[in-house]
Amino acid sequence: MTSLKELIPPPTASTTTYYDHSSDPWFRQRFSSSEAERSAAVVKPNPVPQYLKRQGFVPRKVEDFGEGGAFPEIHIAQYPLGMGRDKVSKPGTKILPVSVDANGEIAYDAIVKQNENSRKIVYSQHKDIVPKILKDAEEEMEEDEDEEEQKVIEETTAETKAALEKIVNVRLSAAQPKNVAKQSSESQYIKYKPSQKSEAFNSGAKERIIRMMEMPVDPLEPPKFKHKRVPRASGSPPVPVMHSPPRPVTVKDQQDWKIPPCISNWKNPKGYTIPLDKRLAADGRGLQDVQINDNFAKLSESLYVAEQKAREAVAMRSKVQKEMLMKEKEKKEQELRALAQKARSERTGAAPPAAVPMASDRTAMDTDIRGDYERPTREKETEYPKETREEREEKMRREKIREERRKERERERRLEAKDVAMGKKSKITRDRDRDISEKVALGMASAGAGKGGEVMYDQRLFNQEKGMDSGFATDDQYNVYDKGLFTAQPTLSTLYRPKKDVDGEMYGGADEQLDKIMKTDRFKPDRGFGGAAERAGPRDRPVEFEKDAVEEADPFGLDQFLTEVKKGGKKALDKVGTGGTMRASAGSSMRDGYEGGSSRSRIGFERGR
């Protein structure tokens, strides 16, 4: 074959664009050989026959293709460069070849049935969804089949049992301590011949003997490693789903299955703020109808009725009582009037003894009475006609006057009674009840009006406890209370009543104890302060002076005696101003010895005057 170079015209530009290695000393060694080789290039025989002359040529190996590809005119399966071959035989490839099942159809479910699922029964065909009927469901069981069945069952049972027992035994034995694997304490000797045999290694020896032993394990040692549980990967590849996708949920269904969140009446761990109607929703208040018992209405009705009745009864009773009272009053008045009439009639002289005027409302009856009187008087008049007429006229006049006066008096009494009952005070009664000091204040009576007349004192000023003592405070002091809340208890109050001296024998009587206490020298220093005289009690004045000179001058106390006499000793009003619990204070300051103004009386030891 003529080479291509001869066919084409020679190149115009030179092709040497790369580095000329020939002059380079480093490359010289290497490329010199390659040049030599290139120069002595041997044209390898190309195995590929030429085009149009390839009949009978069957390329089977990679080299048969030369450096090219497959030959389309050669009708066999060709794998230039090894491409396109069946990879199933090679493990680790992730490509499944298309396979064909028994009927000649492509098995599309090969994916599903690979790996683990190849050992399992996987349903992936449409015919697995189609309903079928078992044909032998109709057949009756025959005895042979029964026996066969039994055999099958027994076999299965036995097999399963054996398998399970094996597992169980392993588990059981693992738990028992005597089955712990025992270590063999035998040692193994190994002859080792290292590859490096120079003097430096192994100190020139050609072989080494190594003793192998099992490391002794402490049987009581706890496990060294912590087993971490790794979640098992889902075992088999997914199985095809043999049903239509689930129907979408209707709104009604969704509403039906809605479960409201749980809102506890007790716990709220995340501290949510939940509106009140949601809080109460769980109670079920909205679902229940509140039913009120009828008895409530009955009760209220009966109460109302009872109240009405009670009111009526009370009114009736009060009316009846009033009437009774009125009657009695009338009776009394009548009696009084009778008495008064009697008295008057005795005073006036000739008055008909039988004329006892009765109730005032019997004015109508009076004429009758008079009539009655008149009848006996008429009888008398037959004896004394002239006199009786005059007398009668006078009597009538007098009686009229009496009637009028009676009426007036009754009216007054009624009014007064009414007023008193009402609580009203007429002017007269009001003025009568007033104190003189009130009247002075109102200007109805003037103070000291009566010269040398009777001095009228206000009743409220008398019989008072405090008198001058109460509230002699200055204007700026705000003493709301002038007296304590509780009245001062007498010293010998009911709080403490000394009982009979029980411990007298043991501890000595009260007097003895007192003497002991009084005479004790415990609280007296052995040596007082230098320059200071002993003082028995607290000081009364800021600076206490000693009256040595006075005492010395007056050994018998005569001067004192005289001064006492002049003073008059104890006087009636001496203690005025000292009793009471409140102490007068200058300004707002407190004096010494004033301790809070408590209402408790204290035993004030006073110097006798």
Added chain:
Amino acid sequence: MLDITRNWPRPVWHSPWKIYRVISSHLGRVRSVAFDPSNRWFCTGSADRTIKIWDLASGTLQLSLTGHVGQIRSLAVSTRQPYLFSGGDDKQVKCWDLEQNKVIRSYHGHLSAVYSMALHPTLDVLVTGGRDSLCRVWDIRLKNVQVHVLTGHEDTVSSLLTRPTDPQVISGSHDTTIKLWDLRRGKPFSTLTHHKKSVRALTHLPKLDRGNCFASASTNTIKKFNLPRGEFLHNMLSQQKSIINAMAVNEDGVMATGGDNGSMWFWDWKSGHNFQQSQTIAQPGSLENEGGIDALCYDVTGTRLVTCEADKTIKMWKQDVKATPETHL
């Protein structure tokens, strides 16, 4: 499709069921029921933390067992030993000895409430499933040894079935899947994803048929599957529009399903036809929404059905003897 409708099995006539006794003695919702293999008594576990044992014939209370501190969600009576197993909301699984009437073993290991349990018919093995999405397989004789922990579910395991042959354990869960387990290795060999909502009840025919199938119930659907491979057979022909809490089948092929809203539907097992729909009435004094069925079970003969309800009563049903195909559907 036409083929199947033509060949669909004709529904068999069953006489309707009616309540003949109401037992009101529990103080809380009655959550679980199990029958004695000799059919003399049955026990109910309730939310008042007690298990009560009742005489089947007269309905009188024979024994009350206390010991749980939470609701008792599942009960199982062993056929081979005089043991009663109970599991509750307090994570406890207890084994009661019925000769001494006290707890002899307690199986510790569940991480939260135990919702379902089943005893293996031939092996001495108890399988319990709970809210921690695990089924635990316990050897009855040993206290705390879990033979297997069946993992794989993603949500509460709410129902369990055990069978003598493979698959030996079938579990239905709130993650809408049903898994068929290989008990030897403790691994599932099939997962059935046919349901849309959580599978709350599983049941299968009491006889050990070969052509056995089991049914699973979730909200509004009951599906039947074939065993041993778990192929889907068909849905039941009607929809009980409520959450189905409990299911049971008897030998005559009458399947009863109890719903959360108190509806009790009776079906013909083979054809899937619903022949009776009844509604339980909550006992007087309870709220309206307390009418719901939490568990039901047939007795060993299949002639009496006991339902445990949310209004604290136990209702017993039997078939109406006087009904005939002419008078009733």
